[in-house]
Amino acid sequence: MGVLVVGSVALDSVITPFGSKKDILGGSATYAGIAASYFTDVSMVAVVGEDFPEEHTEFLRIKGIDTAGLRRVPGRTFRWKGKYEDNLNARTTLDTQLNVFAGFNPELAPGQRRCPYLFLGNIDPDLQRSVLGQMTDAKFVACDTMNMWIQNKRDSLMKMLERIDLLVVNDEEAWMLAGTPNVLQAARKIMEMGPKRLVIKRGEYGAILFGPRTQFCVPAFLIENVFDPTGAGDSFAGGLIGYLASSASLDEISFRKAVVYGTVMASYTVAEFGAKRLGELTFTEIEARYREFCKITLFEDFNKNNAVKFDLTPF
Amino acid sequence: MGVLVVGSVALDSVITPFGSKKDILGGSATYAGIAASYFTDVSMVAVVGEDFPEEHTEFLRIKGIDTAGLRRVPGRTFRWKGKYEDNLNARTTLDTQLNVFAGFNPELAPGQRRCPYLFLGNIDPDLQRSVLGQMTDAKFVACDTMNMWIQNKRDSLMKMLERIDLLVVNDEEAWMLAGTPNVLQAARKIMEMGPKRLVIKRGEYGAILFGPRTQFCVPAFLIENVFDPTGAGDSFAGGLIGYLASSASLDEISFRKAVVYGTVMASYTVAEFGAKRLGELTFTEIEARYREFCKITLFEDFNKNNAVKFDLTPF
Numbered sequence: 001m002g003v004l005v006v007g008s009v010a011l012d013s014v015i016t017p018f019g020s021k022k023d024i025l026g027g028s029a030t031y032a033g034i035a036a037s038y039f040t041d042v043s044m045v046a047v048v049g050e051d052f053p054e055e056h057t058e059f060l061r062i063k064g065i066d067t068a069g070l071r072r073v074p075g076r077t078f079r080w081k082g083k084y085e086d087n088l089n090a091r092t093t094l095d096t097q098l099n100v101f102a103g104f105n106p107e108l109a110p111g112q113r114r115c116p117y118l119f120l121g122n123i124d125p126d127l128q129r130s131v132l133g134q135m136t137d138a139k140f141v142a143c144d145t146m147n148m149w150i151q152n153k154r155d156s157l158m159k160m161l162e163r164i165d166l167l168v169v170n171d172e173e174a175w176m177l178a179g180t181p182n183v184l185q186a187a188r189k190i191m192e193m194g195p196k197r198l199v200i201k202r203g204e205y206g207a208i209l210f211g212p213r214t215q216f217c218v219p220a221f222l223i224e225n226v227f228d229p230t231g232a233g234d235s236f237a238g239g240l241i242g243y244l245a246s247s248a249s250l251d252e253i254s255f256r257k258a259v260v261y262g263t264v265m266a267s268y269t270v271a272e273f274g275a276k277r278l279g280e281l282t283f284t285e286i287e288a289r290y291r292e293f294c295k296i297t298l299f300e301d302f303n304k305n306n307a308v309k310f311d312l313t314p315f
Numbered sequence: 316m317g318v319l320v321v322g323s324v325a326l327d328s329v330i331t332p333f334g335s336k337k338d339i340l341g342g343s344a345t346y347a348g349i350a351a352s353y354f355t356d357v358s359m360v361a362v363v364g365e366d367f368p369e370e371h372t373e374f375l376r377i378k379g380i381d382t383a384g385l386r387r388v389p390g391r392t393f394r395w396k397g398k399y400e401d402n403l404n405a406r407t408t409l410d411t412q413l414n415v416f417a418g419f420n421p422e423l424a425p426g427q428r429r430c431p432y433l434f435l436g437n438i439d440p441d442l443q444r445s446v447l448g449q450m451t452d453a454k455f456v457a458c459d460t461m462n463m464w465i466q467n468k469r470d471s472l473m474k475m476l477e478r479i480d481l482l483v484v485n486d487e488e489a490w491m492l493a494g495t496p497n498v499l500q501a502a503r504k505i506m507e508m509g510p511k512r513l514v515i516k517r518g519e520y521g522a523i524l525f526g527p528r529t530q531f532c533v534p535a536f537l538i539e540n541v542f543d544p545t546g547a548g549d550s551f552a553g554g555l556i557g558y559l560a561s562s563a564s565l566d567e568i569s570f571r572k573a574v575v576y577g578t579v580m581a582s583y584t585v586a587e588f589g590a591k592r593l594g595e596l597t598f599t600e601i602e603a604r605y606r607e608f609c610k611i612t613l614f615e616d617f618n619k620n621n622a623v624k625f626d627l628t629p630f
Contacts, residue, residue, distance in 0.1 A: 086496060087490075087496035088496075175402075181401060181402035181403075182539060182540075182541065183519075183537060184537050184538070184539040185539055188539075202520065204498075205517065205520035205521070205534075206520070206521070206532075206534055208534075208537070215537070215611050216611060216612070216614065217521075217534035217535075217537070217611050217612055218534065218612070218614070219520075219521055219523075219532035219533065219534055220532075222498060222499050222523070222530070222532070223499070224497060224499040224500055224503075225497075226497065253614070256613075256614035257614055257615070259614070260614050294615055296530050296531060296532050297531070297532055297533070297612065298571075298615075299531065299533070299568070299571035299572055299574070299575050300572070300609055300613075
């Protein structure tokens with residue numbers, strides 16, 4: 001029950017109030033793939049240039065990720081440079097160099113086409129639909145997008161939305177897509193566009209999962225030392241689909257737990273620059289934080305005979 | 316086990332994207348008092364001018380609030396005028412006329428001094444301390460404040476914080492008070508200033524309760540048609556202390572439930588201009604929304620034999 005992750009692999013340069021890093025491993029497929037790899041088998045489809053350090057590919061392989069679909073082609077790797085403001089909620093893109101990513105046109109191998117779970121990272125909706133058209137046994141398809149596609153490729157995006165099981169966007173993207181800032185109104189409009197489920201990510205404020213008749217709200221797992229929010233959203237999505245694939249169930253409770261596992265993965269990502277902390281986790285740490293999250297959010301002891309201990313919460 | 320509420324009673328003029336209202340009943344004591352009145356006996360201490368409509372006083376009395384401490388003095392009632400932007404998260408104060416509120420110096424009656432639960436709305440910390448000094452049997456004291464007092468009356472506020480059980484502030488006030496935007500770091504610093512517990516309100520994103528060794532995060536209860544956010548924070552605080560007084564317990568689970576009841580009360584306040592919707596509630600409606608909130612936030616069925624039905628959540 002593996003996950004196929006299609007998206008970008010990038011070399012990011014990041015400036016935060018706590019320091020800066022140049023050309024570190026980034027990209028939507030990287031974060032989503034690593035996050036999912038703790039739960040299930042992951043195959044990655046992406047493109048890099050001749051300058052992509054072999055140690056990064058090796059790092060992904062050590063995480064157990066099948067990198068056969070990580071094509072190396074002539075040219076330079078996709079680069080993104082961004083700067084975060086003091087409170088880390090606002091960021092400015094300083095430079096984007098698509099490089100080899102501009103010619104990305106994913107061709108899936110036969111084994112990849114049969115993958116039951118698919119995560120389409122934030123790439124051109126034309127490419128997302130091309131990938132989807134190659135899948136033969138997809139049981140569950142999740143998809144991300146961004147402001148550029150909502151504005152410039154709306155028709156293609158709409159055709160995409162009709163065919164997917166889950167759309168994952170942040171609150172600004174939801175506003176732009178639906179044309180209303182109210183998150184419930186926006187969710188209702190987006191659900192009418194076709195996706196069976198919708199997650200609206202709200203950064204440090206958490207996330208909301210919408211289903212056909214359900215709503216599930218979670219706060220984020222708060223971190224005392226947030227170093228670099230880059231990749232948090234993709235780590236969230238990767239943890240979510242990774243857990244779903246591992247649970248082999250698509251009922252409401254599985255989706256809710258998947259959102260919490262996504263929350264946990266994102267909380268680790270922001271604790272270090274790039275994918276460093278995310279990449280060095282153990283499953284024991286993930287499970288421990290999941291249990292901490294239960295304690296931090298619980299207010300009704302549904303089993304009156306089994307009182308939950310609150311005094312172990314980490315504050 | 317009643318609650319004494321000390322704060323402002325105002326005539327608010329509010330402009331939102333959905334319309335505007337002039338000179339409607341507002342103020343911290345109004346919202347907190349009405350919210351608390353659904354749970355316990357409430358006495359209100361505030362000041363109004365000769366122009367304060369008798370119907371407003373009657374409205375508070377109908378809610379069962381003891382208005383003996385609502386003094387009417389020569390002059391005009393405190394007025395506030397504000398405007399909300401499109402997404403309702405940002406607001407601008409257009410005009411503040413303190414009027415009779417400038418001379419507010421609360422003198423408690425003997426019965427009020429013996430009240431076990433005290434909510435000190437957002438007034439000058441000198442006055443808050445004066446009220447606190449008059450209390451003889453206070454079991455629990457909660458207190459609000461704002462940027463003006465944090466900047467201009469910091470010493471007095473600090474002396475205040477050492478003596479209270481709960482401080483309720485929003486995230487900007489927490490940042491200003493602690494000097495750091497990270498909410499966990501800010502909470503830790505504020506807890507060191509003295510309050511036994513702390514709630515950081517985050518508007519439409521929910522709230523966080525901090526105790527000596529505990530942390531509890533909740534999302535807000537989302538509303539499809541938010542009309543007017545004015546008073547949401549005071550309604551939250553009133554619901555919180557009202558529930559605490561009614562439960563007559565100050566353990567962790569009571570505080571957590573109190574935060575959820577506060578969340579519920581705030582969600583009703585924002586659904587109409589002013590205190591209209593808040594004031595016409597039934598306890599049945601409050602309980603129903605509390606149960607809805609349980610369903611919206613639950614992800615672990617702690618009692619495996621008693622599966623919670625998700626399909627009744629309101630989306």
